[in-house]
Amino acid sequence: MKIINIETIPLVAELKNPIWDAQHYISKRQALIIRVHTDQGLTGVGESASFGGPIETTKAVIDKELKSYFIGKDPFDVERLWDEVYKSTIQHGRRGIIIAALSGIDIALWDLIGKATNKPVYKILGGYRDEVEAYASSGFYREGRDIPQLAEMMKAYVDEGFKTVKMKVGGMKPKEDLKRVQAVREALGDEVDLAVDANSNWDLPTALWMAKQLEPLNIKWIEEPLMADDVIGTAKLASSTIIPIAGYEQDVTRYAFMELIQNQAVYYLQPDAIWAGGISECKKIAALALANHLAIMPHVFSSGVCLAANLHFIASTANAYLLELDRNENPLRDELIHHSLTHENGQIKIPDIPGLGIELDEEVIKKYRIS
Known part of the structure; x- marks a missing residue:
C-alpha cells in the first residue's frame, strides 16, 4: 500500500455566542482536517492544529512542503516518516507550525493502519x-x-x-x-x-x-x-x-x-x-x-x-x-x-x-x- 495524496480541508464555523478565556476571544471554531489517500482505496483521517493563527498557514505548510515526504511511501512506516520530516525541517521546524502540521498527517497514518489491519487504533x-x-x-x-x-x-x-x-x-x-x-x-x-x-x-x-x-x-x-x-x-x-x-x-x-x-x-x-x-x-x-x-x-x-x-x-x-x-x-x-x-x-x-x-x-x- 502506498500513499498517493494528502488532502487538507479547512473548516470554519462561526459561533452564535462568542466566548473568551484569559488570552483568547473565540468567535469561531476552526479545524484543518487531513485525509491521506492510498492506492488501495483506503483513506486515513487526521487533524492538524491551527491554534493562534490563520488556518491557511498550516494548510500551506502541508501542501507546499510536507506532502512531498509522504507521496509514494508506505503508511505503515509511520515512525520513519515522522523522523525524516523532523530532521529534514529542523532549521525552521522543531516547534510550532511544522510540528502541528505533521501531527495531523501522523494521526491519519495511524487511522490508515487501523483500517488496513481491521483494528481500533488504541x-x-x-x-x-x-x-x-x-x-x-x-x-x-x-x-x-x-x-x-x-x-x-x-x-x-x-x-x-x-x-x-x-x-x-x-x-x-x-x-x-x-x-x-x-x-x-x-x-x-x-x-x-x-x-x-x-x-x-x-x-x-x-x-x-x-x-x-x-x-x-x-x-x-x-x-x-x-x-x-x-x-x-x-x-x-x-x-x-x-x-x-x-x-x-x-x-x-x-x-x-x-x-x-x-x-x-x-x-x-x-x-x-x-x-x-x-x-x-x-x-x-x-x-x-x-x-x-x-x-x-x-x-x-x-x-x-x-x-x-x-x-x-x-x-x-x-x-x-x-x-x-x-x-x-x-x-x-x-x-x-x-x-x-x-x-x-x-x-x-x-x-x-x-x-x-x-x-x-x-x-x-x-x-x-x-x-
Missing part, C-alpha cells in the same frame, strides 16, 4: 482500557453570564454525570476570579473535582497568591498558570502549593515536555495529539512521564477528529488521566462525526471499529469548508 498502540473517563471543560467568560449563571451551568454538568469539571480563570482581577471559583465550588459541593485554567495569563506573584487562596477550595489542578516559557517559575509555583500543576498544551515534542519533567514543574502533562507531534510523539511524551511517575492528561479543544485521536491515545496509555470534553458550542465536533463519541455518566466507550472509529459527515464538510 488496540494497535497497546490497548490499556476500553472506556475513558471524561471531564467537562467549560466555564469560559461570556457576555451576560454572571456568577450565579456560571455556577448553575457548572452544576448542570455534574447532573449529566461528570465527576470532574474545569472552569476558566485569569481573565479578571484575582479577587474577582476567586469569587467565581468560590461560587462554583459552593454549587458543586465537596465531592466533585473542580479544576481551574488560567491560560498562561498570571505572573508568578499572582499565581502564588491565587494558589494559596484556592487550596481551601479543594482544587484538583491549576492549569497553565504562567507563560509556557517560564518553566522555572512554574516549578517554583509547583513546589509552593499542594494543588497539582497541569500544562503546557502549548508545548510540543518530547523535548519541551522533558524540560518540564526535569524541572519538576508539572504533575499533569498536557500534550495534544493534533498539536504536539501526533499520536506517535504523544506516546513518547507519555513514556517519559511514566518513567518519572507523572500523569498524562491531554489538551482537547478542537474538532471531533481531535477528540477521537486523543481518546485513542489515552485508551492505549497506562498513565493517561481523563479526557477533556469541551462543553462549548462546536459544530465541527458535534455535527462532523455524527455524535459517534458520546458520554454516558462522564464515561466514553471506545468504538470497536477499525482506525479512529469515526466517519466524517460530507454534508457538514461542505457546509463549513472555506476556499
Whole structure:
C-alpha cells in the first residue's frame, strides 16, 4: 500500500455566542482536517492544529512542503516518516507550525493502519482500557453570564454525570476570579473535582497568591498558570502549593515536555495529539512521564477528529488521566462525526471499529469548508 495524496480541508464555523478565556476571544471554531489517500482505496483521517493563527498557514505548510515526504511511501512506516520530516525541517521546524502540521498527517497514518489491519487504533498502540473517563471543560467568560449563571451551568454538568469539571480563570482581577471559583465550588459541593485554567495569563506573584487562596477550595489542578516559557517559575509555583500543576498544551515534542519533567514543574502533562507531534510523539511524551511517575492528561479543544485521536491515545496509555470534553458550542465536533463519541455518566466507550472509529459527515464538510 502506498500513499498517493494528502488532502487538507479547512473548516470554519462561526459561533452564535462568542466566548473568551484569559488570552483568547473565540468567535469561531476552526479545524484543518487531513485525509491521506492510498492506492488501495483506503483513506486515513487526521487533524492538524491551527491554534493562534490563520488556518491557511498550516494548510500551506502541508501542501507546499510536507506532502512531498509522504507521496509514494508506505503508511505503515509511520515512525520513519515522522523522523525524516523532523530532521529534514529542523532549521525552521522543531516547534510550532511544522510540528502541528505533521501531527495531523501522523494521526491519519495511524487511522490508515487501523483500517488496513481491521483494528481500533488504541488496540494497535497497546490497548490499556476500553472506556475513558471524561471531564467537562467549560466555564469560559461570556457576555451576560454572571456568577450565579456560571455556577448553575457548572452544576448542570455534574447532573449529566461528570465527576470532574474545569472552569476558566485569569481573565479578571484575582479577587474577582476567586469569587467565581468560590461560587462554583459552593454549587458543586465537596465531592466533585473542580479544576481551574488560567491560560498562561498570571505572573508568578499572582499565581502564588491565587494558589494559596484556592487550596481551601479543594482544587484538583491549576492549569497553565504562567507563560509556557517560564518553566522555572512554574516549578517554583509547583513546589509552593499542594494543588497539582497541569500544562503546557502549548508545548510540543518530547523535548519541551522533558524540560518540564526535569524541572519538576508539572504533575499533569498536557500534550495534544493534533498539536504536539501526533499520536506517535504523544506516546513518547507519555513514556517519559511514566518513567518519572507523572500523569498524562491531554489538551482537547478542537474538532471531533481531535477528540477521537486523543481518546485513542489515552485508551492505549497506562498513565493517561481523563479526557477533556469541551462543553462549548462546536459544530465541527458535534455535527462532523455524527455524535459517534458520546458520554454516558462522564464515561466514553471506545468504538470497536477499525482506525479512529469515526466517519466524517460530507454534508457538514461542505457546509463549513472555506476556499
